[in-house]
Amino acid sequence: MPPAPNLTTNPARPPRRPLSGITRCVVIPLLLLTIGVRIGMWVEAQRSASRGPSPPEPTGPAPRLEAATDLGDPGPSSAGDPKCALSATFENNLYPSLLLSFGAAYPEYQRCLRISIRNAIPGRACQLRIDSNLFLQSLEYSAPAAAAEFSLTPDLPWNYEALRRITQAQPESFVANLVVDGRVCDQETLTCIVHSVNDAVARLLNPASGQWQDTSVCFAAYVNENHPWINGLLQEAQARSGLQAFSGYQSGDVMAQVQAVWDALAARGLRYVNLATQSAPSPGVATQYVRFLDQSVQDQGANCVDASVLLASIFRRIGLRPVLLFKPGHCFVATYDAAEGGHLIALETTLLHSASAASAAAVGAQELQTTLPYIGTLQYSMVDIALARLQGITPIAFEPATRP
Secondary structure: OOOOOOOOOOOOOOOOOOOOOOHHHHHHHHHHHHHHHHHHHHHHHHHHHHHHOOOOOOOOOOOOOOOOOOOOOOOOOOOOEEEEEEHHHHEEEEEHHHHHOOOOOOOHOOOOOOEEEEOOOOOOOEEEEEEEEOOOOOOOOOEEOOOOOOOOOOOOOOHHHHHHHOOEEEEEEEEEEEOOOEEEEEEEEEEEEEEEEEEEEEEEEEEOOOOEEEOHHHHHOOOOOOEEEEEEEHHHHHHHHOOOOHHHOOOHHHHHHHHHHHHHHHHHHOOOOOOOOOOOOEEOOEEEEEOOOOHHHHOOOEEHHHHHHHHHHHHHOOOOOEEEEEEEOEEEEEEEEEEOOOEEEEEEEHHHHOOOHHHHHHHHHHHHHHHOOOOOOOOEEEEEEEHHHHHHOOOOOOOOOHOO
């Protein structure tokens, strides 16, 4: 067995040659520096790979951020800030006639605006302000957010006098400011078309069913039994006819009172005119332009709807129970011959000034035969003014500036 190698002793080696001064002072330090740089570059490459690419450096000056000091300064915002959006009924079309006639009895008709909030923090207070020239004052709402997304249809502070004075379609802006934690997070503007107060809504399209809904009860708002002009006409009618008084159903002679009113209107020079002012169209809404009583008197003319509204106003003033009847392309007026209902005395208003009340009643009777069987079908309806008043449909207020 060969002997184990001796691991404790070293074989003899030749003597080492000493390093020169250049090697010690220049070469070795440069070599160490190069090795250190390569190690540093490798470490930095590993760090960059772990954190992804660096964002690009800005190419311009940093933006200046200013604090929002009032509702007119929205201040800085980000994609995560709460946002608001506005929309209005009838695809952003507003009808003053609905607000003026239905607003008090049916508040849902005056809640025309819908405000949608998104990106809200549940439980954190949201302050909303909406301004419009059609409001008496700014609408202000403040409450904790119910959810990240929610909608509001608040009561609106309408200026009803301003709505009454709108006589032609015009744009109107509604400006909303959303405030969270004292800062305006969003500002939105909605522009609506506000239609003339003379536009009566006759039918609405139900988008869910695709069917038209009759809303001809709106025409009852144009019947104004309280108009001051009626007093003078009744005095003239009483003097011309020899009637002692207009007593409605108490006298028992309804036709005599109808005759006296018809003749007084004819003596005033009011006549039928086949002129229908076209309403500004809007999707899903069928409207009819209706003159107020004083407008028909000033114009000395009325179409079938205008004259029917005028006569219904007078009939109701003297204690009768008038109704408006609608068929495709036409409207006429009637009144019951008894307080409890009874039979209808209808008048064909296109004969105003050209025929007697008896002749108008004869043609009206024929119109009834071709209308009553279809009441309740599309474009056929009957509006009982007394029932409309019980339902809360009030007259649109008399405008003193247009008094004849």
